Amino acid sequence: MNQKTLLSAKKAWKEAEVILVGAGAGMGVDSGLPDFRGNSGFWKAYPPLEKLGIQFEEMANPYWFIKNPSLAWGFYGHRFNLYRKTNPHLGFKILFERHNKEKTPMFVFTSNVDGHFQSAGFTEKQILECHGSLMHFQCLASCGNPIWQVKPELILNIDKNSLLANEPLPSCPGCGSIARPNILMFSDFGWDSQRTYEQKQRFEKWIEEHKNKNLLVIEFGAGTNVPTVRLTCEHVYQSMGENFIRVNPKEHQCGLKNTLSLPMGAEAAIKAIAKNH
Numbered sequence: 001m002n003q004k005t006l007l008s009a010k011k012a013w014k015e016a017e018v019i020l021v022g023a024g025a026g027m028g029v030d031s032g033l034p035d036f037r038g039n040s041g042f043w044k045a046y047p048p049l050e051k052l053g054i055q056f057e058e059m060a061n062p063y064w065f066i067k068n069p070s071l072a073w074g075f076y077g078h079r080f081n082l083y084r085k086t087n088p089h090l091g092f093k094i095l096f097e098r099h100n101k102e103k104t105p106m107f108v109f110t111s112n113v114d115g116h117f118q119s120a121g122f123t124e125k126q127i128l129e130c131h132g133s134l135m136h137f138q139c140l141a142s143c144g145n146p147i148w149q150v151k152p153e154l155i156l157n158i159d160k161n162s163l164l165a166n167e168p169l170p171s172c173p174g175c176g177s178i179a180r181p182n183i184l185m186f187s188d189f190g191w192d193s194q195r196t197y198e199q200k201q202r203f204e205k206w207i208e209e210h211k212n213k214n215l216l217v218i219e220f221g222a223g224t225n226v227p228t229v230r231l232t233c234e235h236v237y238q239s240m241g242e243n244f245i246r247v248n249p250k251e252h253q254c255g256l257k258n259t260l261s262l263p264m265g266a267e268a269a270i271k272a273i274a275k276n277h
Helices: 003-015 038-045 047-052 063-067 069-085 090-102 194-209 228-240 266-274
Strands: 018-023 106-110 127-129 132-139 179-183 215-220 243-247 259-262
Touching (some): 003 215, 018 228, 038 047, 063 069, 090 266, 127 194, 215 266, 243 266
Parallel strands (some): 018 106, 018 215, 243 259
Antiparallel strands (some): 132 179
16 A cells, blocks of 8 residues: 555545545455455355355346245345344444544445444434435235335344345334335336435535535445446535545546555454544
8 A cells, every 4th residue: 555645645644624424335345344256256255046046147137026926035144144144344434423522523324235334323314325225125915105214133044055034024113015125226226216316415515504514424445337326426526525535446546637546454453543643
């Protein structure tokens, strides 16, 4: 790692009056969560799907909740259980404690659906989950029941050999129909975007409130495969940002002016920037 770049990153963080945190899938890898990039990584995490020849893009489709709800909930239930039992890495805690101590306004824009920023202490009002949250469910039948937060005691029982979820499957408290995660899937025309829309409204209001302040945009683990986080962070930086830091072990390059690139993981970068600060 270039020490000059690290010192510049420390300086940018210290001088920032407001901070936007962008977080992609790479943010969770340091917590021990699997990387589903490519079939090999996906099938390593889900051997039964390799036997069936089902790829991630095929499985992450609401169609399965109609065709085979036990398999759909086996896949998403496994992820749900995994996210619940996995502790967010130390970088999350450092970010929150620094924010809490220094009172620097901070907002999180993330494509992750694991709820780990909330687990680390960030409030709902500080987060925009652009792809929704696996910690929230919605009615598959769209009966009108609002999105609900999952109860802390919920555990989904899944057969590891078949990846089929055991009954009873999650159901809508309003009409009793099968429930589904409130996350945006591929070819998804049934996603209830209301919760994320409200988050987006708060994000836009936050941006408007702080548009004349020294803004630092710091982006962690956001790749180019699904570039939502990268594009959003770049847009905010170009429109009102003072400094931009991109943290990514592989895709750290940034073509914008006066930006900093740290080719490393999120946890290591946060520790390095925050050390003796």
